Amino acid sequence: MKTDAPIPKVPLARRAARLSADVPAAEPHDLISFGSGHGCPAVFPDLTEAAKSALNAFRPETLQYGPTFGLPEMREWVARHVCENGARNIRPENVLVVNGAKNGLGLIGRLLLDEGDSVVVTAPTYFTLLPIFRTFGVSFVEVSQDDQGIVVAELEKTLARIRDAGKPLPKLIYNVPDYHNPSGVTMSLERRKGLVRTADAFGLYVVEDSPYRKVRFEGEQLPIVKAFDDRGTVLVLGTVSKLVAPGMRVGWIVAAEDLIARLAQLKADLGTSPLAQRIILEFVTRGDQFSRHTKNVQDTYRNHRDTMVAALRRELPEVRFTVPHGGYYLWLTLPPHVDAERLAARAFEEKVGIIPGSKFYAGKGPKGQGAPTNNVRLSYSHAEPEEIEEGIRRLARAFRSMA
């Protein structure tokens, strides 16, 4: 397409004019990537039989337009799954099947966010959330996180200060309670209860995004945050991406029925693929393959984590981190004088991809003192154990070259 000719003169929408017109460069192929939350190909299941059944016995369903809200059995399965995790009174009518949890995040943004609104996030927070919500023209209110999760007392004080100043309250609190991305922290029981109590007191929604919950290596499994919600305050986001396969693009939102009805109208894409849903249903409900698969995923990523932890202790004893009990990520604290962005640039030259912690901050941090400059998120999900060992050696080389 010619680009030198004059382009149409009508302006883009305000939200789109804020976006970059550039296409990001692809990663080089010889990079060992600790950057992304991609799955390890070795644990992707064999879905051939599930697909064969979905494409034959279920052909009139799977190749047709599907129901807007999702296949009835998929909604039932999700409702049951959420109840098994501690929530009460969740029925299939509370479920909207979406094209992965990120599609759900965008829909929740369209449901709740107008230009000028604000959103509470932890510091640090899931960094892909930030550009998605920024397209709605919102600002962020950052609240600290410690090893028990989001600091509810600070959240309460922050909200009270906003209210007492006569300013509009944030619309929602976004949080990843299980094996937080990027910090790996799991919220304590008390904090889960306190989060809902505080949200109720101020009349905010809570978005509970929990893609890693079943990627659990050890330790007790606490009820989901939604378990403490009697008033439809909590919207749950779920996905099969981190446990089965990202390529399916099947996720869900669990919320009050009137919100689900509106979210479905905003989705407006004639439903998530019934083929993808049926393949998942065939896989998770036939025999014991799903429980065997779940165990395999847990064993594999536990081994990845252990390999990375051991390699870090051996190669980079200067670096501190808390060992997560599940999920995909290690959150490193470098010595205070080491700048993580510079380390990431050096690591890239050594052909290992890492993400500096500053990218996970919505703004200047909860106290407004600027985001810390000495954190790094490492993902151990994608790379094989040997690549993890080699990648950490490369990272150590990059680190030493900065001294």
Added chain:
Amino acid sequence: MKTDAPIPKVPLARRAARLSADVPAAEPHDLISFGSGHGCPAVFPDLTEAAKSALNAFRPETLQYGPTFGLPEMREWVARHVCENGARNIRPENVLVVNGAKNGLGLIGRLLLDEGDSVVVTAPTYFTLLPIFRTFGVSFVEVSQDDQGIVVAELEKTLARIRDAGKPLPKLIYNVPDYHNPSGVTMSLERRKGLVRTADAFGLYVVEDSPYRKVRFEGEQLPIVKAFDDRGTVLVLGTVSKLVAPGMRVGWIVAAEDLIARLAQLKADLGTSPLAQRIILEFVTRGDQFSRHTKNVQDTYRNHRDTMVAALRRELPEVRFTVPHGGYYLWLTLPPHVDAERLAARAFEEKVGIIPGSKFYAGKGPKGQGAPTNNVRLSYSHAEPEEIEEGIRRLARAFRSMA
């Protein structure tokens, strides 16, 4: 979930507050549906082998997160397909793969539309477009359509009047040039050229939505509207839904690269399913199965159309219509005294689903005289020939009962 407890107090976004909180009722099972644009299950292809290959040889690709813009081969296939239909200089970089064309429509809305903007549509127009664009808070400018397609001279006059009144011009012109939904009309060559010329003159975008193009029964195939575009004025929407299977949820937008870059950021769902894309690629590129399938689709729907046309001429000679050369729909004109909404209600009692023409008007029609009350859209795609015969008999019964 309890619904009697107080709900959170923060207001929904303005766009969501405009939506209904109710869930629409499902259609009864014994209804013969001429209402929807669903495909006929008998022509859904056997994708078992394509899926087997996609899930095995391509597993690390198909079960992983896919590229944001779509699989490179899918983008190449789309670019080639658009060029084969007359467009020039379209490269894979001009393609964004989306979750069906409707997902693309929503994204184009987010790219171009702010509250208070307006959009040009034909009268009548594709009715699912209306709620999607209404979530953006826009109004519609209606332009007449005749048997050559959108009346470009009227479009020009309308735009000139808006400009001369010092009002903001519409952002885009939405049109279905091939086998229009609901009217079945195909735009003439002159109108295609004129549409682009007019859009260029006023600096508007054109959205060319052409899902039915290959569902062609007879007659010449004209170049797509994009073929006459040198300045990136035309955004093309495509899909595999009407030719292969709606359940795949694979569609595309073709546009200038800077717009594609922004649309991808607005999509923000980590890409359309690579599994669905690979299944489609395996199906359309291996051997001659895709050309055989295309012929089968054309033969099947031609037969459906012929069956419905013959049944209408036999059972309802009072009704007028132009026989479409492709697509899924017949657009009926009832005698002027017959109210289509009342007929639809009566037909529903006779267990046949039809959609009154008034639903396909964005407002009061191009002349502001109110939408005609005596049109009906019949879809012949979904029902089998015997059901079509029976459905038209039921419709005739409903019609006679109103006399």
